[in-house]
Amino acid sequence: MRILHTMIRVGDLDRSINFYTRVLGMKLLSRNDFPGGEFTLAFVGYEDGGAEIELTYNYGVTQYEQGNAFGHIAVEVDDAAAACDRVRELGGKVTREAGPMKHGTTVIAFVEDPDGYKIEFIQKR
Incomplete structure (x- = not known):
């Protein structure tokens, strides 16, 4: 599977x-x-x-209520800060800048799609 x-x-x-x-x-x-x-x-x-x-x-249907059960979509990136810069340059919304995750060392960031869905960038180690 x-x-x-x-x-x-x-x-x-x-x-x-x-x-x-x-x-x-x-x-x-x-x-x-x-x-x-x-x-x-x-x-x-x-x-x-x-x-x-x-x-x-x-x-x-032009809008949905997302509820509180859905979390996010995760995408692996080479450089989370550069990925955030690209999103911003193209008019996207960064909701959490690149940096280490709380209680860990993995570098992550969050952006939002036009419908408000969260996308997590996880930087390759």
Whole structure:
């Protein structure tokens, strides 16, 4: 077994695809419209064949309440500070600057996608 993808609901599919591809450097792997079900699915991810993110747009829904159960999506980066700088340069939101995690030495940072989902950058050791 292996993890295939994580699904998140988004309020503006094109805006989300832009964030994940342009800001985080992922690729748009597929996009399929399901008019009968009134939704569109787009899959984004890195070319390494690892887990993907399914962006689900339900027709007419522009905002969701995230609740308090979902935590974050984690992405490994070479340099967390440089990754934060890139996000900022491209208009993204950094919510925690790069630095050691509390009670540890792993360097992490957090950014937010356009729908408010948290993405953790974990710097390679």
